Structures are given as structure tokens and as C-alpha cells.
Amino acid sequence: MANALQGRKVAILAADGVEQVELEQPRKAVTAEGATVDLVSLSEGEIQAMNGDIDKGATFPVDRLVADVSADDYDALLLPGGTMNPDNLRRDPAAVRFAGDFVRAGKPVGVICHGPWTLVEADVVRGRTLTSFPSVRTDIRNAGGTVVDEEVVVDNGLVSSRNPDDLPAFCAKVIEEFAEGRHPVG
Secondary structure, eight states: OTTTTTTOEEEEEOOTTEEHHHHHHHHHHHHHTTOEEEEEESSSSEEEEEETTTEEEEEEEOOEEGGGOOGGGOSEEEEOOOSHHHHHHTTOHHHHHHHHHHHHTTOOEEEETTTHHHHHHTTOOTTOEEOOOGGGHHHHHHTTOEEOOOSEEEETTEEEESSGGGHHHHHHHHHHHHHHOOOOOO
């Protein structure tokens, strides 16, 4: 499927506390298929990644500020997890609006682990089926979503997975859905 994402522009929305492997592997997968990727965050400089929410990992340079971009600037969105990352994002109105706008526009979104917290905050999981890290599932249900415990779930362009062990299946489905592009809204 070489170059399946040629010409596509993908945003990765992440903040300090992002789970390193959940940022790196999907970014590598979509870039290998030809996508242009921007790391979008809350402030300039670098974000601090974590390994297992406990150990500091690498830092990653921020390409764009979420306050300066729009979902219209991108074809698809990746929301990696890590506990602190989505907790930081869901407290920022611009980040919540940015993530929600992708879902409302029918643009494909890949979300893993604790990442759905940002979508819950954006009120865009109602009527959708997702999977996530176990501690996020009650929040999804309370926001009107349906939760299943599967390696990867696709609901009309919304790709979700539970944890880093699911990354191979997650990355494959993200490429497939991002290549398909927009999905019907509603």
C-alpha cells in the first residue's frame, strides 16, 4: 500500500505526558505512506513524552500551536494516549474544539488508550462505538458512546484501540481509514 497517504496532511494532537510509543509508531506509519505530519500542541517548544506514564521518554518539537490551526488545515487526526496527555488537552478549549471539529466534519480520527478523553470532552462520542484503555470506558459510556473490548474498532472513520499492544492493528486501520478520507456525518 505504498504511498496510500500521498498528499494527505495529518495532525497529531498531543501535549506533555503523551505515551511515546503511541506518538512515534502511528506517526512513522502514516509518514511511511506519504502523509505530511504536524505535531500540534498547546504551547511552543517541545513536549515531554512518557513511557508507561512513569518514566520520562524523549521530547518532541512542536510544529504548530492548536490555537493557530483548524481542522480545515488537515485531512486526518491522530490522538495518542498516555494519562497526562489527554488530561492536559481536555482542559484546553482550543484543543477540545480542534479534535471535535474533525469528528463533526466526518474526517478520519485515530485515537488510542486514554486519547478518547479529549473526544469525550468535545461531546463527539455519543452514538459511536469505541474501545479504549479500561479506565476511560466509563467516561465514554457516560458520554453516550458504546464501548467494546477489541484490539481495534472502526466506526465511520473513527479508529480506536486499547493500548500500545494494539499498535500494529491500530496503525494498519489508521492508514486504511485515512486513505479513504471523509466519511458521512450523522
